[in-house]
Amino acid sequence: MANETLESGAETIAMRVVGALRDEIVSMALKPGDVISESDIAARYGVSRQPVREAFIRLAQQGLLLIRPKRATVVKKISPTGVRQSRFIRESIEVEIIRRVAGQPGSDAAQVLGDLIAEQEQASSANDSRRFHALDELFHRTLARLAGVEYAWQLIDDHKIQLDRVRYLTLGVSSSQRAIAEHKQIAEAVAKADPELAEIAMRAHLARAETLLTQTIEDFPDFFE
Amino acid sequence: MANETLESGAETIAMRVVGALRDEIVSMALKPGDVISESDIAARYGVSRQPVREAFIRLAQQGLLLIRPKRATVVKKISPTGVRQSRFIRESIEVEIIRRVAGQPGSDAAQVLGDLIAEQEQASSANDSRRFHALDELFHRTLARLAGVEYAWQLIDDHKIQLDRVRYLTLGVSSSQRAIAEHKQIAEAVAKADPELAEIAMRAHLARAETLLTQTIEDFPDFFE
DNA sequence: GCTACAATTCTTGTATGGAAGATCTGCGGT
DNA sequence: ACCGCAGATCTTCCATACAAGAATTGTAGC
Numbered sequence: 001m002a003n004e005t006l007e008s009g010a011e012t013i014a015m016r017v018v019g020a021l022r023d024e025i026v027s028m029a030l031k032p033g034d035v036i037s038e039s040d041i042a043a044r045y046g047v048s049r050q051p052v053r054e055a056f057i058r059l060a061q062q063g064l065l066l067i068r069p070k071r072a073t074v075v076k077k078i079s080p081t082g083v084r085q086s087r088f089i090r091e092s093i094e095v096e097i098i099r100r101v102a103g104q105p106g107s108d109a110a111q112v113l114g115d116l117i118a119e120q121e122q123a124s125s126a127n128d129s130r131r132f133h134a135l136d137e138l139f140h141r142t143l144a145r146l147a148g149v150e151y152a153w154q155l156i157d158d159h160k161i162q163l164d165r166v167r168y169l170t171l172g173v174s175s176s177q178r179a180i181a182e183h184k185q186i187a188e189a190v191a192k193a194d195p196e197l198a199e200i201a202m203r204a205h206l207a208r209a210e211t212l213l214t215q216t217i218e219d220f221p222d223f224f225e
Numbered sequence: 226m227a228n229e230t231l232e233s234g235a236e237t238i239a240m241r242v243v244g245a246l247r248d249e250i251v252s253m254a255l256k257p258g259d260v261i262s263e264s265d266i267a268a269r270y271g272v273s274r275q276p277v278r279e280a281f282i283r284l285a286q287q288g289l290l291l292i293r294p295k296r297a298t299v300v301k302k303i304s305p306t307g308v309r310q311s312r313f314i315r316e317s318i319e320v321e322i323i324r325r326v327a328g329q330p331g332s333d334a335a336q337v338l339g340d341l342i343a344e345q346e347q348a349s350s351a352n353d354s355r356r357f358h359a360l361d362e363l364f365h366r367t368l369a370r371l372a373g374v375e376y377a378w379q380l381i382d383d384h385k386i387q388l389d390r391v392r393y394l395t396l397g398v399s400s401s402q403r404a405i406a407e408h409k410q411i412a413e414a415v416a417k418a419d420p421e422l423a424e425i426a427m428r429a430h431l432a433r434a435e436t437l438l439t440q441t442i443e444d445f446p447d448f449f450e
Numbered sequence: 451g452c453t454a455c456a457a458t459t460c461t462t463g464t465a466t467g468g469a470a471g472a473t474c475t476g477c478g479g480t
Numbered sequence: 481a482c483c484g485c486a487g488a489t490c491t492t493c494c495a496t497a498c499a500a501g502a503a504t505t506g507t508a509g510c
Contacts, residue, residue: 012492039461048495049494050495053462057282061286068502070501072460088321093314096316096317149313237462237463237464238464239464263491272465273465273466293472294471297472
């Protein structure tokens, strides 16, 4: 969902707890199925129950926690169909984006994308997988910006968090060379102002997430519904 | 965002307040820019501040409220670019959906859609605009179901709430005849198993929201950012 | 050994009091 | 008349106590 719904500036305790818990969940320090309680987390962070409770509400709305009233709160297991449909949503939107970007020739889009890919190659050579992943995300967000729908990327980003949990389970195994090659194909199609080709390249690029998912389900069945 | 994140069954006060406030906001009883406070709402509903506060948090994450820490909470004004990009998102997804549905011939999709359109014609004849709107929504959700991505519709639904506020401002003016005709074109393309034609019909159908938006901005400029 | 049931102990939900900060008000100075 | 500053009065935020439901445990009875 589109958020940062409260004005920036102040830094409340609740917001800190939200960020900390989200990191723990995405990094799998808190595993799917783990039971947590307001008291536990409050004690662990040295704060009162109240801000923790509010953090739970926010994270539950983001699909990371499941609050069972009067019972307990658990780290939500990953829903395979949920991830697949998130991918469907992402593909739908990104295809539309890439067609737009490739359809407006004469822009500096190809140049910008080329620079990003060069940076990714550096990160890949340096084995800096963290930076590589950040650049990968930036590549896609940049496409959204070039298409004039940056807001749409926020949506994708919110839903991508579930896939990020999956990705974290297979860290380092990702073949960055292949991702770079696919990015190059996309950028090339943009340079040629060929929407059809760009669409094909984008679909192929995003299709890899499916194999990642099925593989991970086999390796960590307990983390999935 | 995909929610109902807390198990159904119990009916807490906070949930009741969420529903009541959401209705008030969508029905424009609470107008964009209106300032509300936890105490106000708590007194108005005869409950404590705590559940109201939690309701505020939920509604803020849904983009209906803006919490300004230590200052106030206001009913969020409608963002024209936000609505436009929501429309972009919706169009991207629904185009993909309709192509899928039209691409799998031999199903009973056309039959199901035809029945829905018939019901809409009844509602239109009876001037039951409320039922008509519900059936319109059902038409699109049914398409998502037929494509096997009902979850995706939930996403659209969550974002559609902003457009619903706009729609409420122009209630009754909607030309239902035209909407029915467009639905018929879509259903016909599905019956012919022609994805290209279905896509064109769907895009034309969704494009009408744009004129609705620009018109409403002119009529109620104070409600927009 | 097994079952029924009650008490204990968890959990989240609600109420209320006060703290911290931001805005508004009014008074005094120039 | 205008500006500055201090106090009153809002707001949301946080802490704490208690309430209510659900799960667990232990125990009595068979």
